[in-house]
Amino acid sequence: MTLGRRALLAAGLALPLAGAATAQAKAAWTRPAGIVPDASIALWPEGHLAVPPGLVESVVQRSDDPNASDRMLQGITRPRLDLFRPEKPNGAAVILAPGGGYRYVVVDKEGYELARWLKERGVTVYVLFYRLPGDGWPDRSNVPLADAQRAVRLVRSRAGVDGIDPARVAFGGFSAGGHVATSLLTRFDASAYAPVDAADALSARPDALAAFYPVVSMDPAIAHAVSREKLLGPDPDAARQALYSPEQQARTDMPPLFLLHAEDDDVVKVENSLRLHSAARAIGAPCEAHYFAEGGHGFGLMKTTGLPVAAWPDLYWNWLAARQIV
Template identity: 80%
Template sequence: MALDRRALLAAGIALPLAARASATPPPDNSRPANVRPDASFALWPDGHIQPPAGLVEAVVQRSDDPNASDRMLQGITRPRLDVFRPAKPNGAAVLLAPGGGYRYVVIDKEGYELARWLKARGVTVYVLFYRLPGDGWANGADVPLADAQRAVRLVRSRAKLDRIDPARIAFGGFSAGGQVATSLLTRFDAKVYAPADAADGLSARPDALAGFYPVVSMDPVIAHAVSREKLIGAQPDAAREKLYSPERNVRPDQPPLFLLHAEDDNVVKVANSVRLREATRGIGAPCEAHFFERGGHGFGLMKTAGLPVAIWPELLWNWLASHKIV
C-alpha cells in the first residue's frame, strides 16, 4: 500500500504543542532514572472515549534502586503518546508499545529506554500508553488495536509539526505490546472505532513493524495465558481465538516485519514468533527474524550484558535502514 507523501504532508493538522526541555541522558549502562519525554499528548479528543466507572490510573514504581527506575502504568484512562524529539530529526518516526501482560504498561523498560537510544540517532519516538482490555472498556478486546491505529494516524497527521516523513513510520511492540503491534500488522484497516477527526482519514498501516519477544498467538498451546485471558476471555470460541491470533491473519500487503526472541524465554514461548515468521514467509511477505539461545524474557536494552543478544538494537537499526525508515 503506497503512501502519497505530498498528500499526507498536506493533510498535516497543526496542533499547538509546548515542548519541554529533555533531561540529559544518563550513561548507556544505566536505567533511565531521570529520562523524561519532551512532550505528551492524548490520543483522543475530549469526550470521544468514556472510561469505565471507577477506573483509576496510577503509576507504580517496581524498583527500589534510585538510579534504576522501573515504573508501570495501570488503569489507563487517558491513552496517550509520550514524545522524544531529537535535536536534529532525520525524518524517521518510531512508535513503541511497551509490554505488561495486558495488566499494565511499563514505562521505563521497553518504553523510555529504547526511546532515548533512538532519539540519540535522530529518530522522533512516540511511546504509546494504550488502554487495557481487562479494565472494563466497551469492546475491550479491540481497545489496544484501536489505540494503535489511532496513534499511527495521529502521528501521520502531525508530520509537519513534528518534522517527520509520514511515509517513514515504524511501529514496535514488546511482549503484550508485541501483540498490539502484530495485531496492527494484520488488522491495520479493521473498523474498530468511530472516527474522531480528520486524522482518521489517514492510513493506520505502519511502513515497518517490529515485535520484540511478542505475545502473538491465542492458541492455548503456546499463548501467554494471562494476556490471552485479558484479551479474549477464559473460554473464547474458535472464531474469536482465530481473529485475535495474528499468525492466522497474515496478508500480502502487511508491513515488512522484524522479529526478535530468545529461545529460553520462559514467559512468552518463542513459538509465537516462529509461527508468525512461518506464516509471513508462507505468503511471500517480507520478514526478518532473529532467535537467540539466551536472553529470557523482557531483556530490553539493559539485561543483555555479556550475551550475544546484546547486539539486537544494531540489528533493528540496520533493518530499519534497509527499509528506508532511518
C-alpha cells in the first residue's frame, strides 16, 4: 500500500518528499502495529530557525518487509520530539537519539521500536529527530548538541503536562546518535545556543545516559569516517578533533553512563566505547559497560534473534532501575 499523508501525520512524519526519496518512500509497507507516536513536539519556537536554502525533509522506507518498517528521515528542517505516552506513567522519561551517520536519522529500529518497548513498561518516551550537521546549518558542529540540550530542557519544562519527574530524565543514543548522547554527557553545560525561552533556564544534564554502539571519538584511527566528516568537515585541526571527542572530555560530574557494543561491529569500532569506558574509569565516573562478541552494527531491537546480545534491553532496564530512573 502507498503511505499517504494522513498516515504520515499519524506517525508524526508528515513530510514533503522529493526526487529519488519519493520513489522509495512510496514502496509498499505496513507500519508495525502499535508504533504510532501520541504527539510531535517542535524543539524550537516557530520561526526561530533559519532553514538552509534548498533543504527539504524526506522520509525513505528502506525495508521491503511489510512487517518490519525501516524508515530514515533526511534533510531535517523541523527538529522535534515524537512523544510516546504510556497508559500508566511511572514518572520516568527517556529521550532517544537514533543513529544514521549524521546523514539521516533512523525512525523505527532505534527510535519507535524501543519507544514502544519502554512505553509498555510505563516510561514516557521522546524520540529526538535532531538537525544534521552536513545540511548547511550555521555552526554545523554544535547543531546536534544544541538540539540534544534543548530536548532535555524542553522535556523537563513539560514535566507537569506529561506526568514525568524532572529529576528522572534519561537520554540514550545509537551509533551517530550515540555521539549526540556522549557529547551531551560531557558538554551538557556548553554554550551550544543562545537561550530562547524559559525552558532554557533548566539543566540540560540528563540524570542517566546510555550509548549503544556509539560513535564517540573523532580520532581518525577509530572514528566513523562519515560521521566525522559530516560533523567537522574534511580537515579539522587537533583542537577541534579533541573538543568533539567525548572520551577526551570526560568529567567527574557527568551523568551515570551505560555502554553497549558488539566486538564484531565493522561500522563503528568497539574501541569507541572502550576508550570512553576507560576515560570514565580513570576519573571515577560511574559507568556500566556490556560488550558482546557478536551483533555487528545497528542491531537495535530488530536484529538480535538467536544472539546473546538479545539480552541488552533487560540489561538496560535493570541499569535504569539501579539508577532510580524507572
